[in-house]
Amino acid sequence: MAQIFNQAFEQKLIYVYRINDTAHEGILKIGEASCNAGLAYFAFEPNCKELNAAAKDRIRHQTQTAGVTFELLYTEATAYMKGKNLIVFQDHDIHDILVRSGIKRKYLIQNIKQMNGFTQILKL
Numbered sequence: 133m134a135q136i137f138n139q140a141f142e143q144k145l146i147y148v149y150r151i152n153d154t155a156h157e158g159i160l161k162i163g164e165a166s167c168n169a170g171l172a173y174f175a176f177e178p179n180c181k182e183l184n185a186a187a188k189d190r191i192r193h194q195t196q197t198a199g200v201t202f203e204l205l206y207t208e209a210t211a212y213m214k215g216k217n218l219i220v221f222q223d224h225d226i227h228d229i230l231v232r233s234g235i236k237r238k239y240l241i242q243n244i245k246q247m248n249g250f251t252q253i254l255k256l
């Protein structure tokens with residue numbers, strides 16, 4: 133009987149986007165999405181067509197029922213080779229770095245984690 137093996141490492145990407153309306157003014161959202169790219173994954177440059185497409189699919193999934201439009205600002209693979217070591221990071225790692233750096237979370241609804249972003253720190 134044939135066996136099916138799933139890979140233990142799921143290819144991911146980080147994305148940054150904003151919603152250009154008054155309720156979301158000054159907020160950047162940072163998230164994570166899956167990217168099924170095979171070995172080409174490690175060759176992807178930030179903001180490439182493949183990463184942007186995967187990020188847009190994920191963001192649309194999050195925002196479509198609210199009827200908002202978004203602007204994708206940045207994408208990057210979450211794994212890279214450093215010598216012989218595979219280095220992997222996640223969106224919450226980026227969130228933690230921002231908080232430790234003094235960047236404030238901005239909650240759209242008081243202290244509801246899913247409804248938050250970070251105050252915009254750069255002119256994009």
